[in-house]
Amino acid sequence: GAVVSQHPSRVICxxxxxxxxxxxSLDFQATTMFWYRQFPKQSLMLMAxxxxxxxxxxxQGVEKDKFLINxxxxxxxxxxxxxxxxxxxxxxxxxxxxxxxxxxxxGPGTRLTVL
Amino acid sequence: QKEVEQDPGPLSVPEGAIVSLNCTYSNSAFQYFMxxxxxxxxxxxxxxxxxxxxxxxxxxxxxxxxxxxxxxSLFIRDSQPSDSATYLCAMSGTSNxxxxxxxxxxxxTVRA
Numbered sequence: 001g002a003v004v005s006q007h008p009s010r011v012i013c014x015x016x017x018x019x020x021x022x023x024x025s026l027d028f029q030a031t032t033m034f035w036y037r038q039f040p041k042q043s044l045m046l047m048a049x050x051x052x053x054x055x056x057x058x059x060q061g062v063e064k065d066k067f068l069i070n071x072x073x074x075x076x077x078x079x080x081x082x083x084x085x086x087x088x089x090x091x092x093x094x095x096x097x098x099x100x101x102x103x104x105x106x107g108p109g110t111r112l113t114v115l
Numbered sequence: 116q117k118e119v120e121q122d123p124g125p126l127s128v129p130e131g132a133i134v135s136l137n138c139t140y141s142n143s144a145f146q147y148f149m150x151x152x153x154x155x156x157x158x159x160x161x162x163x164x165x166x167x168x169x170x171x172x173x174x175x176x177x178x179x180x181x182x183x184x185x186x187x188s189l190f191i192r193d194s195q196p197s198d199s200a201t202y203l204c205a206m207s208g209t210s211n212x213x214x215x216x217x218x219x220x221x222x223x224t225v226r227a
Contacts, residue, residue: 004158032213041123043203043217044159093158097213104213106151106158 002028004096006107013084014115021079021110023094029074030096034104035067038091050077084114118142121204121218129226134191138204138218141185145206145216148180150189153201153220162202163189194225 003026013019023033032051036044048069050056056069068080077096081088093109121138128134136150146167151159163178165171165187171178179188187206191198204218 006158034213041219043119043121043219044215045217046214049214091156095158104161104215106160108158109156111156 002026002096002098002103002105004030004094004105004107006092006094006110008110009108010111010113012113012115015085016083019081019084019112021081021092021094021112023077023079023096023107025075025096025098025105028096028098030077030098031074032097033071033077034095034097035069035077035079036093036095038093038109044093047079081112084112086114088112089114118216119204119206119218122221123219125222125224127224127226128194130194130196132194132225134189134194134198134223134225136189136191136202136204136221136223138187138206139185140187140206140216142206142208142216143182143185144208145182147207148178148187149205149207149215150176150178151203151205151217153203155201159203191223194223196225196227199224 005024007022035047038044047062048056048058050071058064071077095104095106097104119140148165150163153159168182175192177190201220201222203220205215
């Protein structure tokens with residue numbers, strides 16, 4: 001199957017700093033990329049959907065000014081957590097789709113810990 | 116009420132047993148049903164994909180969808196220790212927007 005990478009895999013930062021997470025589709029062009037967050041023993045919650053070259057669509061309750069998403073190319077999307085706080089600590093997972101609903105491939109996730 | 120309900124377990128079975136997992140949902144618009152496997156600290160990987168009601172078999176895995184009951188199942192035959200993971204159900208109403216609603220995931224341990 002297609003490969004999606006995320007960088008970094010783990011990040012620890014101080015409260016108030018900003019953190020950028022990259023999501024790349026390595027061997028295909030992703031028309032759409034998604035960002036999820038997952039708390040321990042909980043489900044994946046969709047945060048936003050992004051299409052290359054256009055503004056991201058955020059889910060209800062997700063602050064677009066806090067979670068900045070840039071989808072600059074068909075292989076790269078970034079999520080920036082601005083002014084991070086301890087409650088933002090979570091597992092952030094991206095996915096990329098090259099076409100069909102069964103063709104959504106997930107990255108390995110980024111563990112964010114805000115001290 | 117959550118849109119997708121899934122018992123988080125944990126579920127522990129001996130090697131060779133049949134693992135039975137299920138999800139219920141409330142949105143009758145869901146037509147696309149998926150099961151993902153997620154190993155610890157990794158992203159989910161697609162195991163099974165089913166459209167509408169019916170059964171689908173792939174090797175040791177069988178997925179069943181009963182839309183009338185809003186109930187889906189995943190069965191793993193001849194389970195192996197390598198099947199130990201968290202299994203998430205996911206579903207969507209259309210094939211175009213790709214937005215998935217996930218269950219909480221069931222953690223499965225297959226004991227050698």
